[in-house]
Amino acid sequence: EVQLVESGGGLVKPGGSLRLSCAASGFTFSSYSMNWVRQAPGKGLEWVSSISSSSSYIYYADSVKGRFTISRDNAKNSLYLQMNSLRAEDTAVYYCARDRADWNDGWFDPWGQGTLVTVSS
Amino acid sequence: EIVLTQSPATLSLSPGERATLSCRASQSVSSYLAWYQQKPGQAPRLLIYDASNRATGIPARFSGSGSGTDFTLTISSLEPEDFAVYYCQQRSNWPRYSFGQGTKLEIK
Numbered sequence A: 001e002v003q004l005v006e007s008g009g010g011l012v013k014p015g016g017s018l019r020l021s022c023a024a025s026g027f028t029f030s031s032y033s034m035n036w037v038r039q040a041p042g043k044g045l046e047w048v049s050s051i052s053s054s055s056s057y058i059y060y061a062d063s064v065k066g067r068f069t070i071s072r073d074n075a076k077n078s079l080y081l082q083m084n085s086l087r088a089e090d091t092a093v094y095y096c097a098r099d100r101a102d103w104n105d106g107w108f109d110p111w112g113q114g115t116l117v118t119v120s121s
Numbered sequence B: 001e002i003v004l005t006q007s008p009a010t011l012s013l014s015p016g017e018r019a020t021l022s023c024r025a026s027q028s029v030s031s032y033l034a035w036y037q038q039k040p041g042q043a044p045r046l047l048i049y050d051a052s053n054r055a056t057g058i059p060a061r062f063s064g065s066g067s068g069t070d071f072t073l074t075i076s077s078l079e080p081e082d083f084a085v086y087y088c089q090q091r092s093n094w095p096r097y098s099f100g101q102g103t104k105l106e107i108k
Helices: none
Strands: A005-008 A010-012 A018-025 A032-037 A044-050 A056-060 A070-073 A078-082 A092-099 A109-110 A115-119 B004-007 B010-013 B017-026 B033-038 B044-048 B062-067 B072-074 B083-091 B104-108
Touching: A005 A092, A018 A092, A018 A115, A032 A078, A032 A109, A044 A070, A044 A078, A056 A070, A070 B062, A109 B044, B004 B044, B004 B083, B017 B033, B017 B083, B017 B104, B033 B062, B044 B062, B072 B083
Parallel strands: A010 A115, B010 B104
Antiparallel strands: A005 A018, A018 A078, A032 A044, A032 A092, A044 A056, A070 A078, A092 A109, A092 A115, B004 B017, B017 B072, B033 B044, B033 B083, B062 B072, B083 B104
16 A cells, blocks of 8 residues: 655744655655645645655745755655745645656645644744 | 636535536646545545546546646536545646645535
């Protein structure tokens, strides 16, 4: 069974940092592009960042560029999101999501259960 | 930036009825559109990709259509478990993916 499990969320003060992790299992992690998508409380979905299977290609939404860093460790079947200079507007549930197919098709399937990040003083 | 506008914001229907949800793109996205379902407290689930292809395990009552700027998700006969929020997503402007604001499908 394909499974994605996020961790690392929590309460952080504005300007602080947090590192999210996503543990993958049930598929060949090194063959798939991976993504982070977030959802502010009561709001819609926002794409945050994507990384190709070999980390050759990395992309960010303008709202997080320069503050967030996506990375992966294929040996550990893990995806990461380093979040620095956090702002109140970064408060959201952060989902890890795999590309549906192993040719970077840009559809997100499946998703993890999400981890909540709250930025507040 | 490609903006996706979903309508209606809320759709009130009864089980057994047919649901039609709309997603309009600010510019052509060809057939590069997907639909997701999200239930309260759960992660989104991919339903439809490339405008009309059902994802693995998705029941046949879900269908997608459209191309260019206008897309439709149809649920032929609503089951109780179908009441949820539905989002469309484009990948035409890869990798700058974007989502619609969502349509809440509620029980009438």
